[in-house]
Amino acid sequence: IFITENIQFDLMCVSYGLIIIQFFLQFFSEPVILQYDIHISTKKSSPEIKASFPSKVTFHWMTSFIWQGYRKSLTPEDIWELPDYLKSRHIVPEFQKAWDKEKHKIYLRIKQLTSGGLYDDLSGETTHLLKVQPKMSNIPKLSPSLLKALFKTYAPELLRAHAMRLGADSLQFVLPILTNLLIGFVETRERHTA
Numbered sequence: 001i002f003i004t005e006n007i008q009f010d011l012m013c014v015s016y017g018l019i020i021i022q023f024f025l026q027f028f029s030e031p032v033i034l035q036y037d038i039h040i041s042t043k044k045s046s047p048e049i050k051a052s053f054p055s056k057v058t059f060h061w062m063t064s065f066i067w068q069g070y071r072k073s074l075t076p077e078d079i080w081e082l083p084d085y086l087k088s089r090h091i092v093p094e095f096q097k098a099w100d101k102e103k104h105k106i107y108l109r110i111k112q113l114t115s116g117g118l119y120d121d122l123s124g125e126t127t128h129l130l131k132v133q134p135k136m137s138n139i140p141k142l143s144p145s146l147l148k149a150l151f152k153t154y155a156p157e158l159l160r161a162h163a164m165r166l167g168a169d170s171l172q173f174v175l176p177i178l179t180n181l182l183i184g185f186v187e188t189r190e191r192h193t194a
Helices: 002-025 053-058 060-071 088-115 146-193
Strands: none
16 A cells, blocks of 8 residues: 555656646747748847747737837837738738638629529520519619628637637636535535544
């Protein structure tokens, strides 16, 4: 019995030590290989790229910039270059694809309404030569939705952020309940052992 308890204690101490080491290793970021574009930039690269996870969560990577703005007025030369994932050349193609789909959907809907949905551009020997066109005033004015295109562009990030927020908010309700259950368990255990 003593040997198994001793082994379990040793394994617990080793795993706890490894967890502590992992915690402190999070404060050091991995080296980042910066890819330079054809466009040579005179601006400094953003420290967010090289920041560790805790630094990103607490926005500690911005501290030097905030202090610089506190000491003197900031100029455009003081501002860092945006990270690649925030530059318009990476965001615009995704948005353009969603916007084109939205415009095409509206185009098809307008085409369906103006043709009356009867002929669908099929003409043959039995087709009437003179189609009765619906009045344009009866057709509702349709336009592509910018909001839908933006949502389709940023949906993964939005859903991930909302899921994290939901998890954090639900933990605020769950923790007091778990604490109450734990206190109840300890109290009943003390009654049975006493």
